[in-house]
Amino acid sequence: MRGPEAKNPNHRKSTVKVGMISLGCAKNLVDGEVMLGHLESVGIRVTADAGEADVVVVNTCGFINDAKQESIDSILEVVEAKNAGRVRRLVVAGCMAQAYAEELKKEIPEIDAFIGLDELEQIAAAVRGELEDHLPDQHGAVRLYDHANPRLLSTSGYAYLKVAEGCGNPCSFCHIPRMRGDFRSRAMGDLVAEARRIEAAGVREVVLIAQDTTRYGEDLGIDHGLRRLVKALLDETEIPWIRFLYAYPATLDEGLFELMAEHDRFVSYLDIPLQHANRKVLKAMRRGGDAKSYSGLVDRARAAVPDLALRTTFIVGFPGEGEAEHRELLEFIEAARFDHLGVFSYSWQEENPGADLGDPVPEEVKAERRARALEVQQSVSMAKNTSLVGQILPAMVVGPLAEMELLTEGRLKRQAPEIDGRLLINDGVAAAGSLIEAEITEAHPYDLVGRVVRVVREPADVPRMLPVIG
Numbered sequence: 001m002r003g004p005e006a007k008n009p010n011h012r013k014s015t016v017k018v019g020m021i022s023l024g025c026a027k028n029l030v031d032g033e034v035m036l037g038h039l040e041s042v043g044i045r046v047t048a049d050a051g052e053a054d055v056v057v058v059n060t061c062g063f064i065n066d067a068k069q070e071s072i073d074s075i076l077e078v079v080e081a082k083n084a085g086r087v088r089r090l091v092v093a094g095c096m097a098q099a100y101a102e103e104l105k106k107e108i109p110e111i112d113a114f115i116g117l118d119e120l121e122q123i124a125a126a127v128r129g130e131l132e133d134h135l136p137d138q139h140g141a142v143r144l145y146d147h148a149n150p151r152l153l154s155t156s157g158y159a160y161l162k163v164a165e166g167c168g169n170p171c172s173f174c175h176i177p178r179m180r181g182d183f184r185s186r187a188m189g190d191l192v193a194e195a196r197r198i199e200a201a202g203v204r205e206v207v208l209i210a211q212d213t214t215r216y217g218e219d220l221g222i223d224h225g226l227r228r229l230v231k232a233l234l235d236e237t238e239i240p241w242i243r244f245l246y247a248y249p250a251t252l253d254e255g256l257f258e259l260m261a262e263h264d265r266f267v268s269y270l271d272i273p274l275q276h277a278n279r280k281v282l283k284a285m286r287r288g289g290d291a292k293s294y295s296g297l298v299d300r301a302r303a304a305v306p307d308l309a310l311r312t313t314f315i316v317g318f319p320g321e322g323e324a325e326h327r328e329l330l331e332f333i334e335a336a337r338f339d340h341l342g343v344f345s346y347s348w349q350e351e352n353p354g355a356d357l358g359d360p361v362p363e364e365v366k367a368e369r370r371a372r373a374l375e376v377q378q379s380v381s382m383a384k385n386t387s388l389v390g391q392i393l394p395a396m397v398v399g400p401l402a403e404m405e406l407l408t409e410g411r412l413k414r415q416a417p418e419i420d421g422r423l424l425i426n427d428g429v430a431a432a433g434s435l436i437e438a439e440i441t442e443a444h445p446y447d448l449v450g451r452v453v454r455v456v457r458e459p460a461d462v463p464r465m466l467p468v469i470g
Helices: 026-041 065-083 095-107 120-128 176-180 188-200 225-236 255-262 279-284 291-304 323-336 363-386
Strands: 017-022 045-047 055-060 089-094 113-115 158-162 205-209 241-244 269-271 309-316 340-345 392-401 404-412 423-427 435-443 448-457
Touching (some): 017 026, 026 045, 026 120, 026 158, 026 205, 055 095, 055 120, 065 089, 089 095, 095 113, 113 120, 158 188, 205 225, 225 241, 225 255, 255 291, 291 309, 291 323, 309 323, 309 363, 323 363, 340 363, 392 423, 392 448, 423 435
Parallel strands (some): 017 045, 017 055, 158 205, 269 309, 309 340
Antiparallel strands (some): 392 404, 404 423, 435 448
């Protein structure tokens, strides 16, 4: 086993330090990790502190207006540092570079280079100043990156495995297909090979992601593709926790529930963004289903997997959502009793397929509806968490709690990284990356408090760069 740097033992470390600000979703984060891997593999130094970098890469998100604004604000912060002489070069990558490079170049000429979604391996050239006049092809991306690409992990204890690129769904609130292209699955053998690299790096949890993860393999003619992929990962790796995110209701293979019930390593967790419960609103969103069909799906999932943790997200303020439609959503939230729930206000964008629907719901009404939905969920979450007090459950240690060093942060299997609540450990010691058994001693609406009962597995001494197998 050897790292990618061993391929070129004569390369010399560059004196230039590169930092990255990575925004948006986990899929974008993986792209950022591939870019960092390409930089390290040719000897360019990478720093985790963008404030000490000579060159800064802003890996942008263009999903909704707030995400676009966050990306623009980050770019402008680097421009300010560049004008003050603290940064030498600014590179913009990610979805906004793919879709809006021409506009960004015109409005922010201080940007030195752009990297599109199909050009990740060109990041070293961009850092070195070799792509001054280059703009990405601003059509949707078409490439698939495979396990042969170097990748520098930025997460601790877990890693994402992107099983597909792009999206073929027609949702009227989303323009991801315009940026990331049509849905295209990676080969199963390629994914298993990357999972083995992730395992060899000492990672304890692999999280399968795509824009529509449950559609995996459909374009390759593979029936029950995600189920077969999970079986392959269970058979060909010993990764302790395997989880998948972003189940699309229409393509969810309910055979996955049987697999969850049968295999403890396949985490009993279902993230299924439903977006609404009212049929009229869902039709305007160009999505199937309604409260009745979704309730049936939830009931079948819980019957098959009794310890299932269920997460969803909803959009409030979508065109056509009046008070009656919103009340139906609130009633559904209360009845379904999700373990974790996110609520977003509709973000109108002219690029959205449903832009012609307009944006008739005032922002203050959206905010009020979002608050009402979260209030309903808070009481559900509190009851769910209270039922866990006194139980001893498997957990992963994240590390010292950032806002309170005397506490240690961890996660239960029922808590996906970054998006769900946390386990706050106030009794017992275990190193970051450890798998432990924890007794739950206290409940809060989103977080839990617990103590270490037993350390099941110590953390591995892991390389940040995924090793090459063979």
